[in-house]
Amino acid sequence: MRAKKSLGQNFLRDEAVSERIVAALDIVTEDTVIEIGPGQGALTTFLVERAKRVIAIEFDRDLISPLRVQFHTNPNLELLNADALSVDFRELAPDGTKLKLVANLPYNISTPILQRLIEHRLCFSQIVLMFQREVVERITARPATKERGFLSVLVEDAFETETLFDVPPTAFWPVPKVWSSVIRLRPKEEVFPDAAAFRKLLSAAFAQKRKTILNNLRGFSPDIEPALSSAVIDSRRRAETLTLDEWHRLAGLICATFDRDTY
Missing domain, CATH: 1.10.8.100 (rRNA adenine dimethylase, C-terminal domain)
Structure with a gap:
């Protein structure tokens, strides 16, 4: 399947990196895990082995059929052809169970996805995301640094953040020009009320x-x-x-x- 430049697709191909990202979620057998953008299933492969339920949200309808074929023996996987920006994550855990979420996200939707996750942060016990390294530097920027901006403060208000590791361009196909970084977010109970x-x-x-x-x-x-x-x-x-x-x-x-x- 050819990556679509219009969707900012770079498919993760490195199994060691994939396993390391999934390990960062600290999955236990009763967990429900949301994956945004499963792509060609690099993370999904490890998620279905560890979690009780995996809900993979894929915007690109052309990827849905190949994913269904690839994971046809995994009844704990649910594939949703949907835009993650319009998903109400609260409906995916109606009993109030805390979800975990993982995603490899393109640059062009980093801010809207983070704003969506902030809005629904209390649905999650933890979130592991991979962005371009530049985005992670902005998210985690401290006061009085040049990277500090709107997104830095918004995320700091809602989450405890931890940068985990960097990922080289060679872990993806097509090979991007920039490095990526993996970040873990743990929701704060109290944020600015309005x-x-x-x-x-x-x-x-x-x-x-x-x-x-x-x-x-x-x-x-x-x-x-x-x-x-x-x-x-x-x-x-x-x-x-x-x-x-x-x-x-x-x-x-x-x-x-x-x-x-x-x-």
């Missing part, structure tokens, strides 16, 4: 990274200057320098008076 307002604040604050936080947020709220002062945040700082605690303080002050109809 998720929509928090995303809106972060999006505005990081809109132009060379500007100060005051300049980026002037149009967001008329109360930005007193809010920064009350949160003990220098208005001359840039968004990437703020810690998660500082974001929570600022968001708590601003979002309480923010017009909900505008987001």
Whole structure:
């Protein structure tokens, strides 16, 4: 099966890497595991050996039939031809059982997938994802680093993150030009309570990274200057320098008076 450039497909071919990724999920025999983008079944092969139930969500309908043939002897595998961005993960565990999730994801859907997983984070006990290394560096970036951005803060608010290992281009076909990295996410029970307002604040604050936080947020709220002062945040700082605690303080002050109809 030829990879589709339009879908950003690079199929994982390295068995050792596949097994290592699956091992990072710490699967026990009663687990239900969600796989996004099974592709040619590199991870699926190891998942069906370990988990009680595997639900593989594949967007590319041309891959569904080959996967059904490949795994026809594995009754614990369910294949869904669907867009993971529209799947309600809560419906896959109606009894409240915590799911585990694994995925090898293309660059072009990294942000929307992460936002979807944040929204449904309490469905999962842990998540293991493989992205381009550049994306993982952005996700895990600490304050005052150049990689720090909207996605860094959004993920830090929702998950404990751990970068596990790097994967060379030769592990895939077609061979990409960049390295990949594997990251593990463990959901936090408590996040900023108004998720929509928090995303809106972060999006505005990081809109132009060379500007100060005051300049980026002037149009967001008329109360930005007193809010920064009350949160003990220098208005001359840039968004990437703020810690998660500082974001929570600022968001708590601003979002309480923010017009909900505008987001």
